[in-house]
Amino acid sequence: MPLKVVQPVPLPKGTDEYEAKIKAILDDFAAKVPDSLVLPESITSNPPKDVTSVPRDCGLLAAEELDITEKYDAVGLAEAIASKKLTAVAVATAFAKRAIIAHQVTCCLTEWFMDEALERAKFLDDYLEKNGKTIGPLHGVPISVKEHQALAGHYTSFGWLDTRTLDKEDAQMVRIFRNAGAVFYVKTTQPQGIMHLEGVSQYGRTLNPYNINLSSGGSTAGEAALIAMRGSVLGIGTDIGGSIRGPSGFCGIYGFKPTSYYLPMKDFLVGGFGAELNVLCSTGPMCNTMRDMDLFVKVIKDANPHIEDPRLVPIPWKGLSAATPKTPLKIGIMWHDGNIIPQPPVTRALEWAVSKLTQIPGVEVKNFAPFQTKRGMDNIRKAYWPDGGAAVKAHLAATGEPMFPLTQWIIKDAEGGDIGSAGVLAQRVERDNFRIEYSAHWAAQDVDVLLCPMFIGPACEHDTSFYWNYTAFFNYVDHPGVVFPTPVKALAKGAEDYRPENATPISEEDKHVRKLWAKGDFEGAPIDLQMVARKYYDNELFSALAQVKEALGLP
Template sequence: MITKNTRHPVVQPLDVPHGTSEFEEKRAALLQAFWDKVPIEYYLPADIIDDPPINVSQIPSSCGILTAEEVKITENYDATGIAEAVATRKYTAVTVAKAFGKRSIICHQLTCCLTQWFMDSAIEQAKQLDAYLEKHGKTIGPLHGVPVSIKEHMPIAGTFSSQGMFSSIVKDEEDCQMIAILRSLGAVFYCKTNQPQTIMHLESDSHWGRVLNPFNIHLSAGGSTGGEAALIAMYGSPLGVGTDIGGSVRGPSAFCGIYGFKPTSYTLPMRKFLASAFPAELNILCSTGPMCRTLRDMDLFMTLVLSTKPYLTDPRIIPIPWSGLRTPTIQKLKIGIITNDGFIEPQPPVQRAISWAQAILSNPKYSDILDVKPFKPYNAKEAWSKIRRMYWPDAGKGEKDAIAAAGEPLHPLSQWIWKDAEETGMLDAVGVSQQRDERDEFRCKFAEHWCAQDVDVVIGPAFVGPACAHDSAFYWTYTSLYNLVDYPGVVFPTPITACADERYAEDYVPLSEECRHVKMLWDKGGFEGAPVDLQIVARKYHDNELFGALQVLREVLGLK
């Protein structure tokens, strides 16, 4: 059943759990405050909200709320193109801000992708940019007038942020370092996007509601940067910023069929991203990166942010010069193909995507530039066991206490993610140090295993399947592995989408109990229309080489 509320017109086939009456009253007030800012003319017709199609991705352009020009601006230009169009005065920054502001609120009604919408302040910011260009004949910076969407927990001055829990909501008076940099480059901020309770699982469901996959609303948009992914996939944003400690950029990007990049940790600035320290980072380092619809926008983001030398004010950042897509590949590119990780066999659409890539890359006409071979990651099962414990050295106590204190309900995947760590309870300093020793030993064995197989990059699944059904994102092994070893990874779209009649091979033998469970989830059906991304990974600190490989593969695989 679709939840109907004339003041909160958001499609929600599966509502989030309910808390105490006091909590629900506070949550209702929060939602009401959101909708009080939205003009009634931007509301979708009630029949769409009450009885939406499974695929809602085309509704923003066909619903009649956007003008023809606004459809063109939002659909025909990536961030690089928008920057050029504003700089050459083809469009004003105000025109662009209005187009994406309107489209984003339409997207939200269909997928619950936003947490905050501040179109009025975005237009004011855009007016200032237009006035500057008119007066000085030049832009403020290379992102002058480009709308950028931001994940909920990242502070933007004058807005609110949270860690996915009601009790963690705070009003931010200052920009965090990343936002300050983007603002100095001319970016326009107009919305913040939904994330999971605790920001720590692959379904973006919070006190704001549950984010839906635009291509199949009965499937997840992923997490923890799921709101960004859904918004960008529906052309409600040309460029967004996410974070990734287990797949939180790559997972949702893959679920929604867009590009996402997790750099090596301490490549990009994350200063003041969270209001309080996060114990997981004692051993598993988070990373931040761009989410977008083109390779050149990923490269543009990296080039511009790093050009500001953020390492001068945050000494944790490694000052590695960025060459990105300009990075030369001196010799034949050696590519390892991962068909499975030895732990979980991917579901049929992902297998088809791997076969699609392998067939193209193995074509003899590319033999002078590509050397393609099979690749098996080192001990993915052990990696999954380790990282699930290392995420929660406090056994999740801090998050559980904060959620309970507000009368907020525990969401199913919140309970799932700290399940293994609960057995050991809160660790002391010796216990955390022991985990670090285990992590470093695993990293060295992983690197040795990689070297023995003699590859530059590997291409494989981004998830065990396409987008999963709601509340069933249990296994992120294909992304979290690279958080444990701290390797950079990009997910990129393929032409493959899930079909209704796909089946596992007749001779399928499960690789593990988790593998058997993944097949059971697939056999329930309902995955039609879900896009499939693949993931390409390089060694730690080889982020430039990763982009150099993508440049080689750009024409081979038809990447945008």
């Protein structure tokens, strides 16, 4: 049977040679999927707007497989496998099957390798039976892996067809997880060049499970869609402008961007990325519970990755287990960033959070004034491309790959030529001055953590993820941030609008965002909020989350 993947918006076309290569890759993927896991034509040809119920309703998963994928997080799975309540084989089977179902309605995978996962899971079950103990804290836990992260025996790319290569060894973080007992079964989508807040790539367009006419975010697009579809419990994200927090927020899950070089990124981008001359990337977990974020970081830090990679900062991880209430805990609320007032559902989510936070004894809630967002965003957009976008165009030319609209959008402010070493140094000086000024601004506000929007609205319509203000700003100042789900969802078109106090646009960008709001249909899109702490205050960030967890009803 043919494997049809839902695609409501077509992609730009490249040269005939390029299109032939892409078709061969997609055909090879499809050939690995058995007929028993292909969705009926009635679903893929006429999908519902919200596809989150498809895995449960399609009839391809057994009752036990539904329970395994819907009732456990990573911590729960590890416990159930260790106690022999579940087998690693049963868990791998359930998640691999659910993942390929999710792919057919969201286009979230670049590779699917169930047979390999089952072989690994059987080895783990045999080991537990023979030795009476697990290999490690992730024994049998399935982990999904973003395409550009090296996984032995599988393909990586840096978002361009000409960079697609077969890896012989694991990246450092992947190796740590493998040694801890993890089972790998899929690789997930990312956008062209890994630099969009939408997962649109050679493999197709990754869709938002709650509304397929909306983006799933980016660049860690496939992870977010897959986890929201319960086809994964734990995924590895990377973030240089919002690539963990954006898709996590669009899809209503958790995402943690640590301070740079708190967690390892060795072998994630062989040859490096010019943007990191002045804006360092981070890596972190994407998942459905707060304790899974904690587990992800603990497993890595317990492996002492800084011994292998001395770039890493060896601050011990305390996380949720050692969290002690801070009295008073001062939470700053940034209602908007001074450049774009968020769309109505985001304001509604902030109001919900404030109503809960003000009821917590020992928590002080105060307004937080934004700081020169436009200056910071202008700086980071230029810093991403010190070569003026030359490498982007060279990658495209190498295979006849088309430039996607959002690729043109992200390089346009930097186009005009290589700025050279003097230009990079000037950007570094300006960045450091900005960080010093922002640190003073934060201190003057007298807060421990900041609560703010994750994005200018709910998940955006396809090809409209233009404004990264609420995430990329914190990459520029290198602050850790967590996005977490709220009970708020976008209402049907026309059901709500900007409040009277927010009726007047405050910038040209704000005017554009309001036009996008008036035009779009965001019904059903979940709303995440973002909590941020100072650089290297990653433990304090989790301590604050633990302190407000119960009041906010966070899983």
